[in-house]
């Protein structure tokens with residue numbers, strides 16, 4: 127028994143794995159200010175992923191990316207949020223009892239979609255808009271619908287580096 131090779135010990139946890147995938151998905155976002163990725167999981171299997179971006183078929187170069195100005199000259203009316211994209215892209219129609227990993231705490235519209243789709247647990251990293259009414263409304267609905275939300279610790283030490291020897 128003593129001479130047997132032992133398993134690796136510094137492997138990442140399930141939470142780190144799924145949040146890592148959510149963050150990797152966010153790297154596809156064209157939003158210059160906030161990139162959000164989401165990953166839906168059931169029985170430790172990924173069943174949906176998404177990031178914030180324009181609806182399919184809308185050109186990334188034909189719509190504004192501004193934060194301020196006339197509403198129609200900003201990105202806000204046009205972007206599909208990461209969580210909604212993950213729900214809409216899901217390979218399963220039944221998301222009941224699933225979990226969602228998302229880089230940013232969900233807004234009120236995403237909270238509605240999460241509740242309606244049957245997702246029961248949210249894991250998030252950033253809560254940078256916690257003082258805004260939109261995100262307060264989100265928490266009110268999630269609490270009332272018994273959807274739990276847990277902030278995961280920052281994962282600064284997960285770096286995706288491909289070892290040249292790997293190839």
Ligand SMILES: O=c1ccn([C@H]2C[C@H](O)[C@@H](COP(=O)(O)O)O2)c(=O)[nH]1
Pocket residue numbers: 157159160161162177178179193201205206207208209230231232233234236
């Ligand atoms: O629940 C959410 C909330 C926001 N997003 C996206 C929408 C926008 O692309 C950015 C936020 O942009 P700011 O410049 O930080 O206002 O995040 C999302 O995907 N999900």
Ligand SMILES: [Zn+2]
Pocket residue numbers: 207208209232233234235236237
């Ligand atoms: Zn949202």
